[in-house]
Amino acid sequence: MPPPTDLSLILPAYHAATLLEKHLPGLQTYLARLPIRSEILVVDDGSDDAGATRQVAERHDCRFIGLPHNQGKGAAVRAGMLAAHGAVRIFTDADIPYELESIELFYRYVREKEFHLVIGDRTLPGSNYFQEIPQTRRWGSRLFSGFVGRFFVGGIYDTQCGLKGFQAKVAEDLFGVSRINRFAMDVELLYIALKRNYDIKRLPVRLRLWEESGIDLMRDGLTMLWDVGHIHLNYRRGLYDQRERS
Numbered sequence: 443m444p445p446p447t448d449l450s451l452i453l454p455a456y457h458a459a460t461l462l463e464k465h466l467p468g469l470q471t472y473l474a475r476l477p478i479r480s481e482i483l484v485v486d487d488g489s490d491d492a493g494a495t496r497q498v499a500e501r502h503d504c505r506f507i508g509l510p511h512n513q514g515k516g517a518a519v520r521a522g523m524l525a526a527h528g529a530v531r532i533f534t535d536a537d538i539p540y541e542l543e544s545i546e547l548f549y550r551y552v553r554e555k556e557f558h559l560v561i562g563d564r565t566l567p568g569s570n571y572f573q574e575i576p577q578t579r580r581w582g583s584r585l586f587s588g589f590v591g592r593f594f595v596g597g598i599y600d601t602q603c604g605l606k607g608f609q610a611k612v613a614e615d616l617f618g619v620s621r622i623n624r625f626a627m628d629v630e631l632l633y634i635a636l637k638r639n640y641d642i643k644r645l646p647v648r649l650r651l652w653e654e655s656g657i658d659l660m661r662d663g664l665t666m667l668w669d670v671g672h673i674h675l676n677y678r679r680g681l682y683d684q685r686e687r688s
Contacts, residue, residue, distance in 0.1 A: 444527045446479065446527070446529075447479050447480065447481050447526075447527040447528045447529070448478035448479045448480060448528060448529055448530065448549075448553070449473075449476075449478055449479070449480040449481070449528045449529075449530050449531075449532065449545075449549050450480070450481050450482075450483060450522075450526035450527060450528030450530070450531045450532070451469075451473070451480065451481070451482045451483070451532050451533075451534070451545065452483045452485060452519060452522030452523060452526060452531065452532070452533040452534075453482065453483065453484050453485065453504075453522075453533070453534065453535070453536050453538075454485050454487055454515050454518035454519050454522065454533065454535070454536065455484055455485060455486050455487065455489065455495050455518070455536045456486070456487040456488070456489055456512065456515075456518070457489045457490075457491055457495075458489070458495060458536040458537075459489075459491055459494035459495045459497070459498045461536045461537045462484065462495065462498045462499065462502075462536055463498050464537075465536070465537055465538045466482070466498070466502045466504065467502070468538070468542070469482070469538055469542065470482070470502060470503075472542040472545070473545070476546055476549075478549065480528070481504075481505060481526070481527060481528065482502075482504040482505065483504065483505045483506075483507060483522045483525065483526055484498075484499035484504045484505070484506050484507070484536075485507045485508075485509065485518040485519070485521050485522040486499075486506070486507070486508045486509060486518075487509050487512055487513060487514065487515065487517065487518040488508075488509045488510060488511040488512035488513065489512075495508075496508060505525075507521050507522060507525055509521060513623045514623035514624035514625070514627075515623075515624060515625060515627060516620065516622050516623040516624055516625070516626075516627025516630075517623040519533045519617070519627065520617045520620060520623075520627075523608070523613045523614075523617040524613075524614065524617055524618065526610075526613070528610065529553065529609070529610050530548075530549050530552045530553050530607055530608070530609065530610070531607065531608050531609075531610060531613045532545060532548055532549065532605070532606065532607040532608075533604075533605075533606055534604055534605045535604045537651065538650065539604060539605075539649060539650055539651060540562065540604075540605050540647045540648060540649060540650055541647070541648045541649075541650050542650070544562070544605060544645070544647055544648070547645065548560045548562075548605065548607040548645065549607065551607070551643050551645065552607050552608065552609055555643070556609075556641075557609075557641045557642065557643040558608070558609055558612045558635070558640035558641045558642065559606065559607060559608045559609070559612055559616075559635060559640060559641075559642055559643075560606070560607045560608075560642075560643045560644075560645060561598075561600075561603060561605070561606045561607075561632070561642060561643070561644055561645070562600070562603035562604070562605035562606065562644075562645060562646075562647035563598075563599075563600040563603060563644040563645065563646065563647070564600050564603050564646075564647060565599055565600050566600075566644060566645070566646040567646065568646035568648075569646040569647050569648060570648045570649055596636050598632055598642070598644070600644075601628045601629045601632055602625070602628050603628075603647060605647055606628070606631070612635075612640060615638070615684060615685075616631050616634055616635060616638075617631075618685055619634065619681065619682045619683070619684070619685060620634065620682075621676060621681060622669045622672075622673070624665055624666070624669060625665070625666050625669075626665075626666040626667075626669035626670050626673075629666075629669075629670050629673060630669075630673050630676075633673050633674075633677070634677075634682050637677065637682065638684075
């Protein structure tokens with residue numbers, strides 16, 4: 443049996459060895475100060491980097507999971523969530539974009555206030571995300587989130603914030619049936635969670651830093667819309683039905 447862990451932090455990574463080397467030390471220092479037991483899982487999404495991501499993860503005493511080929515952020519987060527040991531499981535990006543204090547806040551809303559899942563919402567008062575990023579990315583994000591918020595996820599107008607936390611049993615349920623491997627995975631998770639009547643808490647987030655990502659707004663935006671179009675179909679086909687846990 444693995445040792446009991448309060449918090450698992452999952453970091454999906456793709457060609458992110460340099461980012462991890464830069465940001466893991468500060469993250470570990472922060473986690474060490476918290477009065478909880480924690481683990482960091484680095485999930486490499488099939489990077490062709492001669493093992494650089496694994497080496498960084500192991501050098502910093504993180505658990506490492508390597509996917510055999512590039513599948514997408516959704517696949518990487520799913521693998522980490524299902525392999526985690528924590529009673530609370532949080533995922534964020536490899537550059538740790540939001541203030542570190544958000545980690546403890548999210549943890550306490552799940553563990554102590556007993557919300558099933560807690561999600562960052564960059565549109566809430568107290569957030570400072572959209573003021574800090576390029577205008578094209580800002581409007582692309584808002585258009586997509588506005589569309590899916592109106593038609594798919596019951597008024598949640600920020601599905602894509604890269605900071606979300608789950609109770610262990612909820613993570614195992616949602617990620618055990620999720621199917622989308624790329625960026626629309628957040629929409630799928632929230633869609634299933636709402637169908638399950640899980641309690642969802644939205645919290646403001648504050649940007650710690652902005653690292654330019656490799657997202658292509660046109661290409662990836664079209665892929666996300668295609669994936670979103672399959673979510674309701676998957677639900678109607680029973681692909682999100684709850685599975686019995688052994």
